[in-house]
Amino acid sequence: MIFRSTRSSAPSVDFVGALVGGLAPDGGLYVPDAIPALPGDWATFGYRESVAASLSLFGAEGVESLVAAAAARFDHPEIAPIVEVGDRLVMELFWGPTLSFKDHAMQVVGRLLDRHVGSGTILGATSGDTGSAGIEGVRGTDLDIVILYPDGMVSDFQRRQMTTVADPNVKAVAVAGTFDDCQALVKDAFSRHDLLAVNSINFARVAAQVGYYVYAGARIGEPFDVVVPTGNFGNVYSCWLAKQMGVPIEVITIANNANHALADVVTTGVMTPAEVVATLAPSMDVQIPSNFERFTEDPTAEFKTGWSTDEQIMSTIDDVRDRFGYLLDPHTATAWRAGSDTRSDRLQLVVATAHPAKFLDEAEPPDGYPDLSQLPERIHRIANDSSELEPFLR
Numbered sequence: 001m002i003f004r005s006t007r008s009s010a011p012s013v014d015f016v017g018a019l020v021g022g023l024a025p026d027g028g029l030y031v032p033d034a035i036p037a038l039p040g041d042w043a044t045f046g047y048r049e050s051v052a053a054s055l056s057l058f059g060a061e062g063v064e065s066l067v068a069a070a071a072a073r074f075d076h077p078e079i080a081p082i083v084e085v086g087d088r089l090v091m092e093l094f095w096g097p098t099l100s101f102k103d104h105a106m107q108v109v110g111r112l113l114d115r116h117v118g119s120g121t122i123l124g125a126t127s128g129d130t131g132s133a134g135i136e137g138v139r140g141t142d143l144d145i146v147i148l149y150p151d152g153m154v155s156d157f158q159r160r161q162m163t164t165v166a167d168p169n170v171k172a173v174a175v176a177g178t179f180d181d182c183q184a185l186v187k188d189a190f191s192r193h194d195l196l197a198v199n200s201i202n203f204a205r206v207a208a209q210v211g212y213y214v215y216a217g218a219r220i221g222e223p224f225d226v227v228v229p230t231g232n233f234g235n236v237y238s239c240w241l242a243k244q245m246g247v248p249i250e251v252i253t254i255a256n257n258a259n260h261a262l263a264d265v266v267t268t269g270v271m272t273p274a275e276v277v278a279t280l281a282p283s284m285d286v287q288i289p290s291n292f293e294r295f296t297e298d299p300t301a302e303f304k305t306g307w308s309t310d311e312q313i314m315s316t317i318d319d320v321r322d323r324f325g326y327l328l329d330p331h332t333a334t335a336w337r338a339g340s341d342t343r344s345d346r347l348q349l350v351v352a353t354a355h356p357a358k359f360l361d362e363a364e365p366p367d368g369y370p371d372l373s374q375l376p377e378r379i380h381r382i383a384n385d386s387s388e389l390e391p392f393l394r
Helices: 015-021 047-057 064-071 102-116 130-138 156-163 179-190 203-220 234-245 261-268 290-294 310-324 330-341 386-393
Strands: 003-005 030-032 082-085 088-092 119-125 142-150 170-175 224-229 249-256 303-307 347-352 380-382
Touching (some): 047 102, 047 203, 047 234, 088 330, 119 179, 130 142, 142 179, 170 179, 203 224, 203 347, 234 249, 310 330, 380 386
Parallel strands (some): 088 347, 142 170, 170 380, 224 249
């Protein structure tokens, strides 16, 4: 499999080149030269087979044992269970070590980077969940990791998941700005330093995420619709790729919070710049979705969309809990609400991207999860200035 830059001026690379390079030298994102087709027996795959097949189809080699080791970190026998809530299906992607869907890719990418690089510095930006998942993905390795997060714009639980890690190779850096500012600092640093990526600018993350949509298709066994809560478009792009590869996904609905740049572009065909607004669903507080650069089709034809205010998020959480006894996290609540407006007579799969304990006081984390409030924090703070980031990259 060959990967090229979205900006066309960088040399093509193979899967390992895209993994290690992260961002292409010309500032673009790597995309596959062609979208592969699933093998004829894909509908018989379990979770591990689905993820391994997806990675292999995009050019990764010898990943079966690596995927198995990653899957062993999940606190559920089905890894990505699909449960019935009313007459819809919910795919729970929050049973990993940091209670977020990001674990599904990060546990794989961390192992891939450890295998192919061994040492170096990872730089990433997070709107809440990527940071802790990236940190957890490389703990115990010789890789250093620096994670930037917008100061005051992640939940206390999310922040503590990063700042209570005592490992010397981990640095959590609070930036005086938004996630979009953090993301811009990361891209600028990649243009000047030899760094490794764990953000979804790294195509290996996208390839791993395709795997759980393949698994969902195998489990469901008939055409279905999907609703994806997203801020940076990476999870939606993974879903769209799975559809192109042969998973019988029909309608894909993008769900946003009050930061609805993606919803706007699907509705109007135009992405209008806007300031980031802090919401109850902080992992989606993004107005410049970097992965959208990978998408060259007409979004108005490929997706449906919806977005929710904080008040609508809370009313959706209350309604689903009262009617079905099921507690949604705020991000998944945006998907539930958006999906209410785009339903068809097909089964609808709502993607649950985080455990509610990360955001709701009424929710308890899984048994055995550490009490982060009792652990000391290490926080580094910088201005939204690349010169203040430099000391962390040396």
